[in-house]
Amino acid sequence: MKRLLVPALLCSPVAMAAADLDMANKIRHEGFHQSQVMHTLEHLTDNIGPRLTASPQMVKANHWTLKQLQDWGLKNGQLHPFEFGRGWSSESASITLAGPRQQSLHGIPVAWTPGTNGVVSGDVMMFDVNTVSDLAQYAGKLKGKILLMGEDLKIEPPKTVIFERLSAKTLGDLKDYEPGARASYQSFMTNALRDSRMQSYKFNQALSAFLEKEQVAGVIYRSSRQGGLVRVFGKSHKQGETFPVPAIIIEQEDYSLLTRMLDRKEQPKLDLDIKARFHDDDMKSYNTIAEIPGTDKNAEVVMVGGHLDSWHASDGAVDNGAGVAVAMEAVRILSKLNVKPKRTIRIALWSGEEQGLYGSRAYVDEFFATRPEPKDPAEKALPRYLWSSPGWPIQPKAAYDKLSVYFNMDNGSGRFRGIYTEGNIAAKPMLSDWFGPYSDLSTGTISPLSTGGTDHESFDDVGLPGFQFIQDPLDYSTRLHHTHIDSIDHVIEDDLKQASVIMAGFLYEAAMADKKLPRKPMPTAPSEVQQQRLDLETEKERRTRELEGKKALETKVVY
Ligand SMILES: [Zn+2]
Structure with a gap:
């Protein structure tokens, strides 16, 4: 049966009040008929090329994106430094x-x-x-x-479909709530998990020393x-x-x-x-930051971003040039339309994502909320993923209450089909309304589920609303993710335009809404009982894995 898509705004008086329809038309016009998104992406990929964290090309990308955002009229531009380590290029x-x-x-x-x-x-x-x-x-x-x-x-012969758009059935399944699912921000460390990570870490150290000797x-x-x-x-x-x-x-x-x-x-x-x-001349890496300043609520912030760093195999077009180009295009559209948002709209193009969300974690830690580090100096010297606890309690900073939402794009270059709410069900009515003027472009599925592995996690981990859109997978996972063919050839222009228009619409609505988006409760340390159960669960999982004989030569933190 063919279903008619009735824009939510036509039937809901609440939506009518929520979405600025004139602005939605202007955004669509600028985003579809004056688009610069492919031009931006081409510069990042064909001109600058691979952008490995702390490499000379990444620094070039930092400077180019900053200048470009400033040329479009964004203010308060800066390169935000954080400690990273050695740069490398080949x-x-x-x-x-x-x-x-x-x-x-x-x-x-x-x-x-x-x-x-x-x-x-x-x-x-x-x-x-x-x-x-x-x-x-x-x-x-x-x-x-x-x-x-x-x-x-x-x-083995390939079993998966190489290129895919989400079916109505899959999108429908994404709407289901799983009561058993662990809340996305509950990044608890368990003994079994830490043991297996420590084992891999020590093995890698021994391996390095052995190969050298x-x-x-x-x-x-x-x-x-x-x-x-x-x-x-x-x-x-x-x-x-x-x-x-x-x-x-x-x-x-x-x-x-x-x-x-x-x-x-x-x-x-x-x-x-x-x-x-x-x-080794600079052990820091940098996030590119710029703003469209707010007016009467200018201390409050709405954020958008993607990661500017890529792996070195190719031009990083889909991972994550596409997310960067869409975030930049969204703020370009709004700047071109000369919007005067109530809240400040801030773009952040992260670095160090591929090595473990370094840039966004450092930013959240510096400006929004920090967590205690291990007291034992030996433990503190280990990589963060080996610490026995993520650090409790979370200590919010002054800006913690000022952030409404962070929108991230890093699931390839496919168009937006909806949004994952990371279990923040209370945000659903506002997010649904914002899809209203774009309901001919997207099914606007609001999923209660969580999606991991990228920079919105740095926000979600400390209880701040950080979201990823549901995107058509295309051939991201099957062929492009971290491979040598991640070039602009595999990016579909219409998909990026659609994503840019919806991103701009969401930023505008979030910046103009009467209220900030609702939040989940601030994450807290697991209770003793909860921790015991988690330990048992992970220990059981570990034993099952061992029985199945799935041994990895090395554990790599890859995103
Ligand atoms: Zn990525």
Whole structure:
């Protein structure tokens, strides 16, 4: 049955009062007929290119976005600094099969690993270790070798649909509340989780020391996507923790070829030539910030953003150039329309997202709410994800009560089909109303569910309303996420225009509404009983995982 989409505003007197319809028309006109969103994205991707956190290109992107926002009339522009660590960049990398026959292979260096300092040649060897005790068997055998990091897995025929838009059925399912779901902001640490993370951390430290001592020439990782896609990641960016040997990720098909040669005792030889550099002149990285100042409620703030940093494999068009371009386009539209919002509209283009939400966490910590750090200096020196507690109680700062909402876009470049409320059901009526003037463009599904893995979490974790829109997945997860083909070719212009128009509409309505968006209660430490139950649950999960034999060579924090 064909369903008629009746705009909510036509039938609801509440909505009639909520949405500024003249403004909605102006936003649509500017966003659809005077759009600059692809122009912005093209500059970020084709001109600037990959934007690895703290790399020279990321700094270039910071300066360009700041200037662009200022040219559009935004005020109070600044680059907000936070502590990060070493910068890294790679100019070129080649990996060649030099024997028993010649062939160019396709690989991209692991971020924050050293270059080869000229061509390095070596015999390939399988190196399959999962625990510290596995290392001993390789002592004295690895000098000058190039190691395959882990056994080969069979490449299965693809089972998933590559490109997808959400069906009415899927959107309908997203409306269901799951009473058992853990609240999104309950980022509790459990003993079992911490134990397994500590184990991986210690293993990685032992592995680094071992590879260096054994004078390994280089290591090779298998891409986590098949079909020629090289999907990248990084090693530690902290000073004093740098991975000691050149490391490169290659296509699954190339990796399989090398393992088959090893199985047949046809000793493969490789030439590696990786040019990579560390940048240690500035241990900080920067978020780009700018504002459309508010009028009578100017101390109150509505925020929008995406992450400006990307991985180094490609231009970071979908992850997350698209989110940045949409956030920038939304404020450009509003600035062009010369809006005079009651609340200040602030854009934040984060850095360090891919390594663990560094930029947005630092910003929230500095301006909205802070959390106590571990008292034990040894624990404090560990990465944050290894701390025994996220830090209780949350200590709100003066601006905590001034933020109405933060809207983030980082689920690829697909159009907006609705919004996840992160369990903040009370926000539903306002959010529904704001979709009203755009109901021909979006189903406007309001989901009670949570979605994780990106910068809205930094807000949600301390009880501030931070949302992600529900987006059509397109081919984000199947092909583009952190791979070497994340280029502007895979971005659909109409989807970005739609997202920009809705984002601008939401920002305007949030900035003009009589009230701020409702909030969830401020998160508090788990009770003793709750903590015990969580510990039991995670311990059970851990044992099940062990039984299933799902062992990962390394635990990487990837977003
Ligand atoms: Zn992302």
